[in-house]
Amino acid sequence: MRRVPVPVGRRWIACLAVLTFALAACSSEGADETPTEGAAGTTEPSDEDGPDGTDSVSDDNQSVRFLMAENFWADWTPYSSTALSQKRLERQIYDYLVEFPSGDLSQPEPSLATEWTQIDDTVWEFSLRDDVVFHDGQPLTAADVKASVELASGFSGESAYALTWAPAEAEVVDDHTVRISTEEPFAPMLAELWWTPIVSAQWLEGDADQLASSPNGTGPFRLTEDATNIKTMAPNEDYWRDPPVIDTLVWEYVQDPQTRLNALLSGEAHAIDRVPPEHLETIEAEDGVELTSVTGIESVNLFVREGRLPIWDESADFRRAVNQAFDRGPLVDNLVMGASSLAGSFLPTNSLFYEEQSPPFAADPEGARAALEAAGAPDGGPEFEIWVAEGFLPRAVPVVEAIAAQMAEVGLKPTVITSDVAGLIDDAFGENGTGAMYHLSWATAGDPNQAAAVYSSAFAWYFGDEELDALVAEGRTTLDPEERAAVYSELQSHMWAQAWHVPLYNSDFTVGHVSELEGVLVQPNGFRTDFYQASLGG
Structure with a gap:
């Protein structure tokens, strides 16, 4: 196994149950950082540091410190990244036209939009509050939605965001009415x-x-x-x-899981994820x-x-x-554990129209050796690198090491490369990358278009499969639910x-x-973690 130190760079990880959990009140501390100027309508940052040289969260009864496993590599420029950490932050600061508070995509509820009508297959009209x-005092109008x-x-x-969207033109009907049009039907609009x-x-x-450094939303926090x-x-x-109710909400990136655990048990943090x-x-x-554990809508x-x-x-x-070289069951049962589940499709288990595929990919060492022979590689074929990031997905390195060891037993020649997430992303998508395989996740809100699009010609994981590309497009543009289910059934097969x-x-x-x-809202849809309705008890 080779370990690679890497600089901070880009990151690619983006994601139907709803859970609330309770967190305890105590003072907390941040990390040794120099804050930039606050966003629209904010106060100036404090110069007071904690005992270890970190920014202190105030000692009142409504301060919460949440430690994340994913780094904040993106800036605040809207729609400029698929970083899951950024999307989770944005949900505290911005609002959205519609909400799905239960996580069920058949049950939309009003948010900034009070009502909406699908006028025809390609046109929707929304009435706004x-x-x-906004945080700087500007009123919300249809021009902002447009x-x-x-x-x-x-x-x-x-x-x-265009990866999962369809190009949409918006018409301002009046200050509080907007029409959104697409050239083709767009099933996952809401x-x-x-x-x-x-x-x-x-x-x-x-x-x-200013746009990159100062988010100006209409949401509950600034x-x-x-x-x-x-x-x-x-x-x-x-x-x-x-x-x-919360007076101070701190989201902090801490890569090391043990450090996150120690902070939780010592009372320095109120919640930790992953x-x-x-x-x-x-x-x-x-x-x-x-x-609190959920099975994420994340492959x-x-x-x-x-x-x-x-x-x-x-070579198929x-x-x-x-795929036959290793046993997936023990990876889930003995390593990842928690609420993880075996992949039965390339769509996440809790996606709309998910269908478990048959036969499952099962360990078959003799079958794997025969397949290598059929591929013209009885010696196992060329050497290749599998990259894995430390500190983010639980037990990622042991998982990949176990996979690589079983691959080697049938003659394959993997080398495991460990990195941080940013370095892995840089290698995966950089022109000079050396890896062949990358242990990564792709999280969605539950619509199958969001999961399937990453395998299409719109993204780097595409292999020139024109039939797959056509099915992704058909699933996106098919409005009838039964017909759409049939498309995604064919796509998954x-x-x-x-x-x-x-x-x-x-x-x-799993959140500790x-x-x-x-009142903290946790949804597997995009690993949503919202603190708007949270309050410290006792």
């Missing part, structure tokens, strides 16, 4: 609007540096301090709903702390880069050999048969937390 203001949707969908500019923050048109058209690894928020007292299985028993045995695969391992691109037999990537499991998403803060 008239009592909403600018936001057109940019996010890729209609008016470059957008990372699901996409649920994860598309509405941004001020004035800010989108203004200074790019950013007050912005350091590299710490994002500090305060309530939006002018929120159109009741303002939050708890690895080796910490579950410790937390369960501790008074005053609890676990964990060995994603393969086209062109990096030519025999993979050319070689792909079959790799096709993907399973071709196996352009190596499916592993659906993520466990103290027991007294009520």
Whole structure:
């Protein structure tokens, strides 16, 4: 195994149950960072540091410190990345046209939009609230929705969100009515609007540096301090709903799972995410702390880069050999554990229209050796690298090491490369990358278009499979639910048969937390973690 030190760089991880949990009140501390100027309507950052040189969270009864396993590599430029950490932050600061509070995509509820009508197959009309203001005091109008949707969908500019959107043009009917049109039917319209923050048109058209450093939303929290690894928020007292009870909300990136656990048990943090299985028993045995686990709508695969391992691109037999070389069951049962589940499709288990595929990929060493023979590689074929990131997905390194060891037993020649997530992403998508396979996840809100699009010609995991590309497009544009289900049934069967990537499991998403803060909303949809309705008890 080779270990690679890497600089901070880009990151690619983006994601139907709803849970609330309780967290405990105590003072908390941040990391040694120099904060930048706060966002619209914010106060100046404090110079007071904690005893270890970190920014202190105030000692009142409504301060919460949440430690994340994913770094904050993206800036605040709207729609510029698929970083899951950024999307989770944005849900505290921005609002959305519609909400799905239960996580069930058949049950949309009003948010910034009070009502909506699908006028025809390609046109939707939304009526907006008239009592909403941005953090800088600007009133929300249809012009803001127009600018936001057109940019996010890729209609008016470059957008990372365009991967799962369709180009959408918006018409301002009046100050509080907007029509959104697409050239073709767009089945996941409401699901996409649920994860598309509405941004001020004035800010989108203004200074790019301000846009990148100062989020100006209409949501329940506003950013007050912005350091590299710490994002500090305060309530939006002018929120159109009741303002939050929490006085100070700190999201902090801490890569090391043991450090996150120590902070939780010592009372320095109120909640931690991505708890690895080796910490579950410790937390369960501790008074005053609890676990909340869900199966995330997130596929964990060995994603393969086209062109990096030519025999993979050319030989279905070689792909079959790799998929038969190792046993997935013990990875889930003995390593990842928690609420993780075996991948039965290339769509996550809790997606709409999910169908478990048959036969499953099962360990068959003799079958793998025969497949290598059929692929013209009786010696196991060329050497190749499998990259894995430390500190993010639970037990990632042991999982990949176990896979590689079993691959080697049938003659395959993998080398495991460990890195941080940013370095792995840089290698996967950089021109000079050396890896062939990458232990990564792709999280969605539950609509199958969001999961399937990453395998299409719109993204780097595409292998020139025109039939797959056509099915992805058909699923996106088919409106009738039964017909759409049939398309995704065919798509899943096709993907399973071709196996352009190596499916592993659906993520466990376990949050450890103290027991007294009520009302935190955790959804597997995009690993949503919202603190708007949270309050410290006792």
